[in-house]
Amino acid sequence: MSAALSPDSWDEIAPARSVWLITLADLALLLVGFFVLLQAHREADRSKLLAGLRSGFGAEMPAPVGPMAVARARVEGYAPGGTSADLGAALAWARDAARDTRTVITITGSTTPEDDVDPRTGSAAILAADRARAVAVALVAQGAVSPDRLILRVAPGQRRAVTLSVGFAGDPENQTGDPQ
Incomplete structure (x- = not known):
């Protein structure tokens, strides 16, 4: 047992x-x-x-990394609701900055928070985009930079200006994103 x-x-x-x-x-x-x-x-x-x-794993994608800004210029003197200003100095600066083919130019149009809107639509964002586009068209028309090296952005509610930033984007031959 x-x-x-x-x-x-x-x-x-x-x-x-x-x-x-x-x-x-x-x-x-x-x-x-x-x-x-x-x-x-x-x-x-x-x-x-x-x-x-x-x-x-439920992780979010990292923010895309754009070109690293190395220098900036600003176009000021816009009238409220206007898209024209003296671009002479900024275009000369951009032409000089764009000589290196490894760079891109980011053009950011902006408006002030008070009464700086597009006259036809009443939109500050559209006015900011129109300002950035006008600078980009002038740069391309003068042959200062090719359109594929331009990035347009808007920042309504900042200041009545267009900011040009030249950024280092890397070698065009090595666009894999892997560091060398």
Whole structure:
């Protein structure tokens, strides 16, 4: 006859496996699985793989990195609701700044918060866009910079001006996004 075990004797029975060993084995299998995933996607597009991993973990995409600004100029003297100003100095500055083909020029049109709106639509954003577009058209018309090296932005509610920022965008031959 076998002896009956009392509830107090359960502590005396040794487990078949240690709990930490099972946890370690699970961790090792997860790590091996991750490396198998990386090896399987070795030829895949790196940005798509990273985006998939971010979405799987619920992480948001990082903000796109634009060209690093290295110098700025400003066009002022706009009348309220107007799109014309003296562009001479800014165009000369932009022509000089755009000599390096690794740069882009960001043109940001802006308006003041009070009564500086487009006369036809009443929109400050449209007026800011019109100001930026007028500067961009003047730059392209003078042959100072090609249109593919211009970025237009609007910032209504800032000040009555257009800001030109020359930024370093990198070598056109190396547009993979990988640091060298």
